[in-house]
Amino acid sequence: MNTEMDRFQRLAERLQGLPAITPDAATRIRAWNLVSARLAGGPVAAPARRWRPFRLATALVAALAVLLVGSAVASAQSLPNSALYPIKRLDEGLRMTLTLGAPARFDYHLELARIRLAEAQAMVNADRLDLAEAALESYEADLADAAAEAEQAGSPADQALLENRLQEAIQVHDAQLANLQGQVTNPAAVAAIQAARDRALNTTPPASDKPKTPAHSPKSSP
Amino acid sequence: MSATPSPAAADDDLSLVRRVRAGDQDAARLLFDRYFDRIYNYVHARLGRVADAEDVAIETMTRTLTRLDTFEDQGVGFTAWMYRIAHNATIDHYRRQSKMTMVPLEEANLPQGDDPSELAVEKLRDEDLREAIRTLTEDQQQVLILRFFQDLTAAQVAQVVGKSVGAVQALQHRALGALQRSLQLRSAS
Incomplete structure (x- = not known):
């Protein structure tokens, strides 16, 4: 006996038994980087404020400030091929200047490195290899700066903690870059990504006596 | 293939939604971690291509987290609301790719x-x-x-x-x- 209901039941069970398709860790990280970059202006719009009359000069200053802040917020989501991108970098530089203490600056450099990596991927996908290479160069610079900040952290224990975090971040980034490398066919793009991976994996604090060779080979994956 | 959200998880979702609305980025990350795989799986089943699935899943998560101020729990739970966004993002993707030529x-x-x-x-x-x-x-x-x-x-x-x-x-x-x-x-x- 093989009724329609039986057949449908077997088909339904077969569907339920299919292995789940899930993203790999690098995809999750890349996705969060892109989502959080787009959320940089805040997930919820700020509530509207009641307008109050001011003198002309005050109003002009306020309008200018709103324009500047608005540009900064809008630029937070921009990519290197956007007209607002220079404002984003300017804003990042300003924030770095206002960030005090080696651990906080270390964190911010790592965050910027993650953002540059996401931008590099977006530019590769947009066939803008020139901008992708520039983003990768900035990425490497932020890693180097983070390493320098780790070296300046207070106690040796603090330094070791930050250096470990840096190495962990680099390993994660390397997985992302390997994934990106596997997606491109342009030999110049492949070479640029490989070079960035090699240099990133050799990032260590200037005076560190740790080995410069990472735990795994940089060319172990595509 | 994926676990159905329990009532407790649904309550927790609403708590996270409130926190994100208040500007809590950590809560946004928690919601992302909780739903990204599920949405990716859904979109992949609809589109069948890894690269497309990643793009549309990211678009879905971005739309969700930036439109939380429009979400109100009036009979439609957060999960259902999110799948609607994923569905709409998938349709938008089809339109962009001009793939709306399927024969039912x-x-x-x-x-x-x-x-x-x-x-x-x-x-x-x-x-x-x-x-x-x-x-x-x-x-x-x-x-x-x-x-x-x-x-x-x-x-x-x-x-x-x-x-x-x-x-x-x-x-x-x-x-x-x-x-x-x-x-x-x-x-x-």
């Missing part, structure tokens, strides 16, 4: 005389099943994926697609029939 299976010229009992579902390849689903109509795909890949109940699917539970059950029945015919067509060719 019920209108396709399928052999009608074959004995459906001959179809050995246990021997079908996973990929054949996934591809066959993508030949179904939008509604049919939606119901099968939500019911069997995302493990939603018929009531939850009804919330997502905006139909009654009875309509979802009928749609599911038609979808399984259409899927079976599609698989027969594949095995015959």
Whole structure:
């Protein structure tokens, strides 16, 4: 006996038994980087404020400030091929200047490195290899700066903690870059990504006596 | 394939939604971690391509987290609301790619005389099943994926697609029939 209901039941069970398709860790990280970059202006719009009359000069200053802040917020989501991108970098530089203490600056450099990596991927996908290479160069610079900040952290224990975090971040980034490398066919793009991976994996604090060779080979994956 | 959110998790979702609305980025990350895999799985089942699935899943998460101020728990739970966003993002993707040329299976010229009992579902390849689903109509795909890949109940699917539970059950029945015919067509060719 093989009724329609039986057949449908077997088909339904077969569907339920299919292995789940899930993203790999690098995809999750890349996705969060892109989502959080787009959320940089805040997930919820700020509530509207009641307008109050001011003198002309005050109003002009306020309008200018709103324009500047608005540009900064809008630029937070921009990519290197956007007209607002220079404002984003300017804003990042300003924030770095206002960030005090080696651990906080270390964190911010790592965050910027993650953002540059996401931008590099977006530019590769947009066939803008020139901008992708520039983003990768900035990425490497932020890693180097983070390493320098780790070296300046207070106690040796603090330094070791930050250096470990840096190495962990680099390993994660390397997985992302390997994934990106596997997606491109342009030999110049492949070479640029490989070079960035090699240099990133050799990032260590200037005076560190740790080995410069990472735990795994940089060319172990595509 | 995926766990259905428990009532406790649904309560927790609302708490996270409130925190994100208040500007808590950590809560946004928690919501992302909780739903990204599920949304990715859903979108991949609809589109079938890893790169497209990643783009649309990211778009879905971005839309969700930036539009939380428009979400109100008025009978439609957070999960259902999110799947609606994923569905809309998928449709937008189709439009951008100009892929809206699918022929609904019920209108396709399928052999009608074959004995459906001959179809050995246990021997079908996973990929054949996934591809066959993508030949179904939008509604049919939606119901099968939500019911069997995302493990939603018929009531939850009804919330997502905006139909009654009875309509979802009928749609599911038609979808399984259409899927079976599609698989027969594949095995015959």
